[in-house]
Amino acid sequence: MKIVISGGGTGGHFYPAMAVLExxxxxxxxxxxxxAKRGIEAEKVAAFTPHFQLLELSGLLGHRLRYKLHxxxxxxxxxxHLxxxxxxxxPDAVLGFGGYASAAAIVAARLCGIPTFLHEQNARAGLTNTVLDRFTTASFSAYGNLGENMGLPLRATAFHPLPSQxxxxxxxxxxxQGSLFLNTFVLDYLPHLTALNIDIxxxxxxxxxxxxxxxxxxxxGHELPEHYHCFAFRDxxxxxxxxxSIALSRSGAGAxxxxxSLQVPTVFIPFPAAAHDHxxxxxxxxxxxxxxxxxxQEEFLQNPMQIINRLRSHKEEYHEHLRQLSLRTSPDELAHRVLQLLPGR
Ligand SMILES: CC(=O)N[C@H]1[C@@H](OP(=O)(O)OP(=O)(O)OC[C@H]2O[C@@H](n3ccc(=O)[nH]c3=O)[C@H](O)[C@@H]2O)O[C@H](CO)[C@@H](O)[C@@H]1O
Known part of the structure; x- marks a missing residue:
């Protein structure tokens, strides 16, 4: 079968697409x-496949009229073009994971009469996927809020939790893309964080x-604590x-x-401007x-170290619940389901 996968812009759309492509x-x-040429995919896709094309596309939301028209x-x-x-x-099927390129691919495929599928990663679907859902052969979602619940397909490296010890x-x-809020928190609280005496x-x-x-x-100054490690992005x-043993994170669906899946007890601090508070x-x-x-964010800032310490002291309880969690994350299962749903199969 010939399958086209699309989806990118941010890691949250791109990595599930790569998991299913593989x-x-x-x-x-x-x-x-x-x-899209301007998404995370421009830098990362070649590591996953030599068969790709990147188009000149940009987002519609939150910009001035002239930019929207462009x-x-x-x-x-x-x-x-598509x-x-x-x-x-x-192609026998086109599967979109969100982001501007994915909308173009789904619309073009639909106009050519090719079966189309989409995957929504968030617990609240965005406007684009809600509209596109009407035109797809089938839709899937990570939380079951759009079409069939198939969980979030993860890359192979996200399946092997280590024992808590x-x-x-x-x-x-x-x-x-990083978080300005979390960076500012680290800047203000670095001495408290390093006093935890663990690698950060x-x-x-x-x-x-x-x-x-x-x-x-x-x-x-230039002498930062030895056990504080800061980086931009790591593959x-x-x-x-x-x-x-614990994490503090934004709650994009991927993270x-x-x-x-890797069973890390986490304090999630949602990005407040995410569409529909997803x-x-x-x-x-x-x-x-x-x-x-x-x-x-505001709740967290009232007493951040107390929250982190509470997570730390209860981490074994969180860990126990994580071990019992049945999480749907299989990219193979999603690929099978797409093939099953192809008309005439
Ligand atoms: C600001 C914003 O609008 N973010 C959205 C974006 O998420 P965004 O791309 O910010 O975040 P996600 O957490 O969903 O995905 C990040 C992906 O990048 C990977 N990664 C991250 C850092 C790093 O150093 N290395 C690395 O490989 C993670 O493993 C993960 O697979 O799309 C998600 C899925 O639609 C949404 O839920 C988020 O709300």
Whole structure:
């Protein structure tokens, strides 16, 4: 079968797409990828597949009218291009994971009569996927709020939790772009954090990293504590997660499912501007199952060290709930389901 996978912009859309792309390849299918030139995929996709194309596309939301019109023009050009491409290559299915390129791919495939599928990662679906859902052969979601519940497909490295005795680190994770809120928290609380006497791994985010490092040096000089490790983005983040006994993280769907899969008791601090407050709901699902805590930013700042210490002292209880959690994260299962649902199969 020939399968086209699309989805990117941020890591939250891109990595589930790559997990499923690899699953289709393992099953012997021919897979190609469509993404955007300005998304995370431009830098990362070649490590997953040589069969990709990156289009000139940008987001529509939150910009001035002139920019929106330009984005719409780019979108219509991308759709025409993909229609021509799909007509000559005739893929058997197109599967979108969100992000601007994915909308273009789904619309173009639909116009060519090719079966289309989409996957929604968040506990509250965004406007684009809610609209696109009406045009797909089937839709899937990580939390069961759109179409069929298939969980969140994860990369192979996110499936191997270490026993709790082999972990000791604190991971502070801002999501694929980093979090200004978490960076500012680290800046203000570094002496308290290092007093915990454990290794701290802080992912500051590529767009924020240089400025954050400068602020850190201005505030604390160039001799930073030996057990504080700050980085922009690491491809081996699952290794760091697996060695963490606790974490503090934004609640993008990717971070949430990966931390839960690797059984890391976590305090989630949702990004307040996420559409329909989806980051809060992403994390709340796991708090209700005793696997994590969720705190709004302002609530967290009232007494952050007390919250971290509470998580630390109850980590074995969280860990126990995490061990019992049945989490759907299989990319192979999603790939099988797409093939099953193809008309005429
Ligand atoms: C600010 C924003 O709008 N974020 C959205 C974005 O998430 P965003 O991309 O910020 O975050 P997610 O947590 O969903 O995904 C991040 C991905 O990047 C990977 N990673 C991260 C850091 C690193 O150093 N190395 C690394 O590989 C993580 O392992 C994960 O797979 O899409 C998600 C899925 O639709 C949404 O839930 C988020 O609300």
């Amino acid at each position: 699953a289709f390849e393992r099953q012997g299918h021919q897979v190609s990828y469509v993404g 984005s719409l023009w780019q979108l219509s050009r991308a759709v025409s 229609r021509r491409h799909f007509r000559s290559h005739r 082999q972990r000791s680190n604190l991971l502070i994770m801002g999501g694929s 791994y802080h992912q500051a985010g590529a767009p924020l990293y240089d400025e954050f490092k400068e602020q850190l040096h201005r505030r604390y 081996d983040i699952h290794e760091i997660m697996a060695h963490s 949430v499912f990966e931390l839960m 980051q809060y709901h992403n994390a709340l699902f796991f708090e209700q199952r005793g696997c994590a805590m969720v705190h709004r």
